Structures are given as structure tokens and as C-alpha cells.
Amino acid sequence: MGPQVSTLSDIFQGPFLGLGLGIDVHGDDPDWRSLVDQDHRPFDFLEVFTRGDGGIAAEVRERVGPDFPLIYHHENLELVYPSPINKPAIEAAAINLNALSAPWCIEELAYREIEGRYIDFFMPALLTHESAVSTIKKLKEINSHLPTIVTPENPPYQLPVGDLHILEFMRLVGEGADVPLILDLGHLYSYQLCVGADPLDHLNKIPLERVIELHVAGANLVDINGVTIYEDSHGADVIPEILLGMLEEVLPQCPHIRAVTIEVEDASNERVLSEVERVRKVFDKLGVKAHGS
Numbered sequence: 001m002g003p004q005v006s007t008l009s010d011i012f013q014g015p016f017l018g019l020g021l022g023i024d025v026h027g028d029d030p031d032w033r034s035l036v037d038q039d040h041r042p043f044d045f046l047e048v049f050t051r052g053d054g055g056i057a058a059e060v061r062e063r064v065g066p067d068f069p070l071i072y073h074h075e076n077l078e079l080v081y082p083s084p085i086n087k088p089a090i091e092a093a094a095i096n097l098n099a100l101s102a103p104w105c106i107e108e109l110a111y112r113e114i115e116g117r118y119i120d121f122f123m124p125a126l127l128t129h130e131s132a133v134s135t136i137k138k139l140k141e142i143n144s145h146l147p148t149i150v151t152p153e154n155p156p157y158q159l160p161v162g163d164l165h166i167l168e169f170m171r172l173v174g175e176g177a178d179v180p181l182i183l184d185l186g187h188l189y190s191y192q193l194c195v196g197a198d199p200l201d202h203l204n205k206i207p208l209e210r211v212i213e214l215h216v217a218g219a220n221l222v223d224i225n226g227v228t229i230y231e232d233s234h235g236a237d238v239i240p241e242i243l244l245g246m247l248e249e250v251l252p253q254c255p256h257i258r259a260v261t262i263e264v265e266d267a268s269n270e271r272v273l274s275e276v277e278r279v280r281k282v283f284d285k286l287g288v289k290a291h292g293s
């Protein structure tokens with residue numbers, strides 16, 4: 001497969017890829033190489049995360065073969081940080097997208113650097129109109145340099161700042177930059193906990209026809225003096241049952257859904273398989289099948 005150029009309508013009209021695993025190429029757990037080498041892979045695609053190093057993703061394409069679907073999850077384009085675009089980061093994203101032949105590029109609405117200094121905390125978007133306007137401008141500019149579309153994902157929250165609901169912020173960014181959206185159900189739940197709302201309150205604020213991918217992942221729900229905080233721990237913990245209920249409700253409402261991803265970084269291979277089984281049960285209940293399965 002050569003480099004793939006994807007437009008918005010290519011992405012919306014493409015097939016449903018099914019259930020995939022989000023893996024971190026920098027991590028040892030799960031052992032994605034042994035999962036990939038199985039005769040019958042229990043997942044339909046992989047979503048490959050890198051911290052932004054160009055070239056590091058190529059090994060995954062070599063390992064899975066030329067036709068297995070791969071999606072790319074980048075970090076360091078800093079979509080919501082109001083700085084000029086970072087050309088080396090965009091070049092690295094393009095190298096990985098082309099190596100994977102990925103149909104879209106995910107990046108969270110968050111930032112990790114301030115004026116070039118790495119901060120060891122994942123800073124989620126300020127939820128204001130000004131922040132949305134600056135994100136739209138930056139996202140449009142970044143997308144003009146890439147072979148496919150950077151598709152924003154809602155980040156986790158423990159202390160949201162700003163007067164917009166996260167789903168309203170996503171609507172502004174999705175419509176303003178004319179991009180698809182990734183809805184991470186655990187991250188949405190983390191926000192709803194912060195504002196004392198039910199898990200799917202205000203779902204009508206996000207244009208679900210733009211949502212092409214849903215994420216679920218393990219989490220640790222911590223009670224601090226009666227306040228529940230969502231710790232986004234991915235494979236280190238199991239997927240909270242409440243997220244599977246959210247998935248069952250939201251998935252049928254997304255007409256252009258292309259993928260459901262379990263983010264499994266730090267999981268044992270055994271946990272990966274048991275989480276796949278849990279999510280497959282939701283698919284079976286809904287009668288959802290991957291293209292070609």
C-alpha cells in the first residue's frame with residue numbers, strides 16, 4: 001500500500017472497520033507483536049499511538065502485512081495550544097501516516113508542551129469560544145499539510161475550565177474546521193462526573209453524524225471525600241461497566257461510524273482478550289458486524 005490521501009467524504013463513506021485495539025508502540029504491554037502473529041487475530045484493526053516520532057510506526061505495518069487496517073494516533077501537534085504550527089511535528093505525523101496507510105490521524109484536544117517545554121501532565125482544552133476559534137484555525141492549517149485529516153478526540157477531564165460543555169466545544173471545532181470527530185466515552189464520562197451530569201447528558205450537543213470512531217478504555221474511579229474522579233488508566237484497569245452501556249446507546253446513533261477502539265496500553269494479553277470479548281458482546285447485542293467479517 002502506498003500513501004493514502006483521504007478526504008472528508010472518503011472517511012464518512014468508508015466501511016465500518018469493526019473492533020480494534022489501541023496500542024502504544026513505545027510500550028511492552030500488551031505484547032502487540034504476539035497478538036498480531038496469531039493465526040486468527042481477535043481484533044479487526046489496530047490504532048497505533050506514537051509520541052510523535054516519525055518512522056517509529058513503520059514496524060507495525062511490516063508486522064501486520066499490507067492489507068490489515070491501521071489507524072494512527074499522534075501526539076504533539078498541540079491542537080488547542082495557541083502557538084504557531086510545529087512543522088517538524090507535522091512532518092513526523094505525515095511519515096507515520098504514510099507508513100501505516102492510515103485513513104485518518106487522531107489527536108486529542110489537549111497539549112503537553114508550553115513554549116517548547118514538555119509538561120508531564122496532559123492539559124485538556126480550555127472550554128471557551130476563544131479556545132475553539134484558535135483550535136479551528138490551527139487545525140485547518142495543520143490539515144492543509146497532511147495527506148489525511150487530523151480528527152480531534154475529546155480529552156479526559158478532572159477539573160474543566162470554561163463555560164462550554166465538552167460536547168459543545170467539539171461541535172464548534174468539528175463544524176468550524178469541517179473535520180470528523182472521535183468520541184472517547186471514558187473521557188466523556190470523566191467530564192460528566194466533574195459537572196455532576198449523567199453519562200450521556202447533552203449528547204445532542206455533538207453532531208453525531210461527524211463521529212467516526214468511539215473509544216473505550218480501562219479506568220480507575222477514585223472517591224475523594226465523596227467526589228468521584230476518573231483516572232484514565234487504559235489497560236491497567238478494566239473497562240467500567242458504565243462505558244459499555246454508553247457504547248450500546250451511542251454506537252447505533254452514529255451514521256458514519258468507522259471504528260470502535262479499546263485502548264489497551266499497559267494491559268496483559270489476557271486482559272486484552274477478555275476486554276475484546278466484553279465489547280464483542282455489545283456488538284452482538286446490537287447486531288453490529290465489521291466489513292468483511
Ligand SMILES: [Fe+2]
Pocket residue numbers: 153184215263
Ligand atoms: Fe481515547
